[in-house]
Amino acid sequence: MNEKTMRKAKFGAFLSRASVPMMFIIICALCIPIAGLSPNYLVNEIVTRMGRNSFLILSLLIPIMAGMGLNFGMTLGAMAGEIGLILVSDWQIVGIPGMVLAMIISVPISILLGLFCGKILNMAKGREMITSYIISYFINGVYQLVVLYLMGSVIPIKHGSIKLPRGYGIRNTVSLLNMRQHLDNLIPLNIKGVKVPVATFIVIAVLCLVIVWFRRTKLGQDMRAVGQDMEVARDAGINVERTRIISIIISTVLAGIGMVIYLQNMGNIATYSAHSQIGMFCIAALLVGGASVDKASIGNVFLGVILFHLMFIVAPRAGAYITGDSMIGEYFRVFVSYAVITIALVMYETNKRRVKSMEGERLRLDQEKEGKDE
């Protein structure tokens, strides 16, 4: 009987994990015919977006492993990446070397920001998510201070094309024309009209391998231990605080590199808004892929990218077709992103409580049975 309930519980857990991806598959299945987009176009878009976003989303995996939840602070890395790109485009270093240099510049900034974020999160254990969320706003203020006021006045910026006319501060958009899709097109491949960014995919594949390898390292093992029970890990001699900080730093650094890849595909930087939504969309995509606050895999990342962006592409068209108003679809996909995160958070919290009450229930049954025996 015990085994049966156990299996039932496991099946239930599987269902609740699969429910969000299932919902998205249904939404997409309904919207695709209504949107009336050609399959070729759809596949092309999805492939492009996979190349664009996967790296960023992969950066979320490690803090989840360390039990710190969804890292809303990945925005910090995105900002570091942007700063790298702004500087590189001012120095007029183009193409792949420019990208690499931007990444190199972003890394120390990411490490510093990650260190800051990790330290703060250690002070707010149990409320990591809301705190990392507020940190992203806070650092956004600092970012604006740097980019809008210090760049050009304190940090030398030479080229007028990216500077605001007033002589300091960076323009709202910085063009990355000299870098645009250079990585994507490094190894050109075209399968029946579908452009495949081979080099980008190789980079992503390498990161996946690194993550798989990382899980097998001592540090990875420590992170899993810390993520599951901080006290036990501490008793076993693992430096919990340091491990947590490292996980956030790794995530921030990866997010910085991911942002450079993202922006080289876009071809320009929306200086003051590119990073603000990126965290939300990446987290939503990961959750759509079936991840939860405490469990996420590489498979979740790719499934999430495909489903979430499929919805993203078809929803506005479908909405416009049904209601005759193109804005409806725009709002719909924003709503869905938020709703997915809300649902995932609620499920995570209720599951936590259910596990507790299930234990009590089992005890009760045992005792009742025992009571009858006597």
Next chain:
Amino acid sequence: MNETKNKEKSWLRNLVESFGLPRLIITAFLLILLILAPFVGADLPTQISNIIARFSWNGILVLAMVPMVHSGCGLNFGLPLGIISGLLGATLSIEFGFTGAMSFVMAIVIATPFALIFGTGYGWLLNKIKGGEMMIATYVGFSSVSLMCMMWLILPYKSPNMVWGLAGKGLRTTISLEGYYSQVLANILRIKIGNLVIPTGTLLFFALLAAAIWAFLHTKTGTAMTAVGSNPVFARAAGINVDRIRLLSVVMSTWLAAIGILVYEQGFGFVQLYMAPFYMALPAVSAILIGGASVNKATIMNVIIGTILFQGIVTMTPTVMNNMIHMDMSEVIRIIASNGMILYALTRKTEGSK
């Protein structure tokens, strides 16, 4: 010399400890701004009028934080949900053709049932996820705002003052309240001395609600609410239905937010729809924290002080900064200060049972 320095130091340290460093910096910053204002050519009475006006607009939205903080639900990042109730009240009141002061009264009347329904649902949800309130509240707020974005387009509003002229349907992003309830409260007993303007009516309205909350916290149920926030296990052992009290606090917060946005609109003169409610929670949250509240303790005094400090900085920095260094850094300063304040509060260890 050295001794006085030491004495000063310990006095300073005491102040820092009791008041909190960030709060101290913000207060000092505002004082400096006020002192500097006349020197850089800003008119002090105008500035003070501005602060008072903005205080009167925002006070109730900040007050809406109090019940949930008291019951231990944490900071109400889900404020947009209440704001949406208020917006529904506002738009429906106009749609039904009410004008002038009547439109304000009707907006409140219509907003109330929405606030009660939304608040109940929201409170029920928060009871299911005790411990994770703040994050989920944030996203409940966001989801509801984006859902309403669609609704504003779809709902069959007809009033020509509100819908897009060209399409004849779908609400505009901003709706002027001229002829409706713009300034209806502020004009009651308005005092004007030179450049100093005081919107007495709005202040009185705020005072009325603040007094009501203060009084509520002195009743039996209010006492229970504070106890639930202070130690829910104690409250349960004392026979309190913890979930019911928490639900009540969420409904109260939501209703206050609905009223708060209506008062804000009457001062501002416009109804802002679509993404506007999105970022209204954070200023209110940081205002009450600047006023000295923590994640599980807040008083009416925190609301008043916090709103004045926060709005003071928001209004003063642009003018003073612009005149001084010809650089408008006010937005950046506001972002850093308000979010820094929230971070500070989140990283404090909550006292007592938690």
Next chain:
Amino acid sequence: MNNGNAPLLEMRNIKKDFFGNQVLTDINLTVHEGEVVGLVGENGAGKSTLMRILFGADMIRETGGYGGEVLLNGQKVQFNSPFDAIEAGIGMVHQEFSLIPGFSTTENILLNREPVKKNLVSEVFGDRMNTLNRTMMDERAANAIEMMGVKVDRKMIISDMPVGHKQFTEIARELSKEQLKLLILDEPTAVLTEKEADALLESIRGMAKRGIAIIFITHRLQEIMAVCDKVVVMRDGYVVSEEASSNTSTAIITRQMVGRDVDQPASAASSDAEEKKDAPVILSVKRLWVDMPGETVRDVSLDVREGEILGIGGLAGQGKLGIPNGIMGLYPAGGTVVFEGKEIPLNSPRSCLDASFAFVSEDRRGVGLLLDESLEWNIAFPAMQIQNRFLKNYLGGLVKWRDEKAIKEVTDKYISELAIRCTSSKQKAKELSGGNQQKVCLAKAFALNPRMLFVSEPTRGIDVGAKALVLEALRRFNRENGVTVVIVSSELEELRSSCDRIAIVSGGRVAGVLPASSSVEELGELMLSQVI
């Protein structure tokens, strides 16, 4: 090592006090290689403190260290942290599991001591980038399990395991440490089934044969007799007996554990216990079960007579605390509770309070107090909420306003009555000392004017002076107001001096109810009778 004849462990004249409260006095303990030493004693006898000293626990240092010396292989040692102790070859299996729920047995056994392989990255970034050597991990875990002699699945995830296996995983973890010379087992059989317990005893014998010394702490005396070479009995911070187990018996040990040198006069109240014998039953508990973690109650039936003070005693973890907590609705419970002929619904704190019960919880800071609020609030709150007292009614009862004056009055009354030491009735509860906090909890219950009062561990963690005051207040409250009182306490002496009758709970069941004048030995035997 340099001294072949020295015993493995020698503790000499160990003394320890907590803020002037002497808990260990001149403890001497010797353990030889491969020896199994049983350590027994009531809760609070000082066993855990002694083991904490040996294991270098942080709390010992934080509370001012200890006196005397610890010698390992004849050399004086001083451990600054448990890690030092582990380094020196001491292992300890605590009562609470220290396991990562999502890890396999192997991963838990080698937690933070995983064998690793070097690689290119780790050369640059340091040792933490080494990859785990899974084959070697498996090997070492298998070795440790083999050494223990109990079969445990190496690949099983901890959260899927029965409790017994978790316990064995913990033991295997200690055994996997190569330097291990001395293993401390703190009530390891408490969570085991009979079969598992037998397996554990067998494995203890096996480990001893390999030369590992074991200190075995348990309440199950037959296990001690079965496996130990030597039995050390502690009482009130002293070692009262150290005997080869062949020279003693469970009966002797029981007497040594609970016995007093001078048999104090039993109950002060017992003189009138006789007349209460015929008092009608006011509260009748039938077949009560309570799911309180660590204090599970199974099938308890108990009658309480009007006007008496009933004591409930028993060892920690045997379920005595679950009884009042379950009746008062703080933990899930089942069964029937009848008070004055009316059945009281369970799992509802409100209906108990409405039936004029009151409860002073053993968890003062967690359940008993609003730490961040004033004494006034703490004392008046339940009475205000349950009985609408300390309220002023306005608008025909629509508005119930807090009557600050009445609240202050009642608070001041109890402050003087119970001699609560505080600056004013407005002081916050968290600023008081433990004893005074306990008095506030009592005042809170008294303010409800209950007919039936449950008091759980009234003297836990408070100093001697406050203890006497608290007990006296309870007795007075019982005498003067005719309130029926149930005191739950781990301290037998306290129950004997305050109560009319004492019920002893063992293994979640009532092992027997005796008059308070019964001898300590009788009560002690009951305490150990059904220990699980």
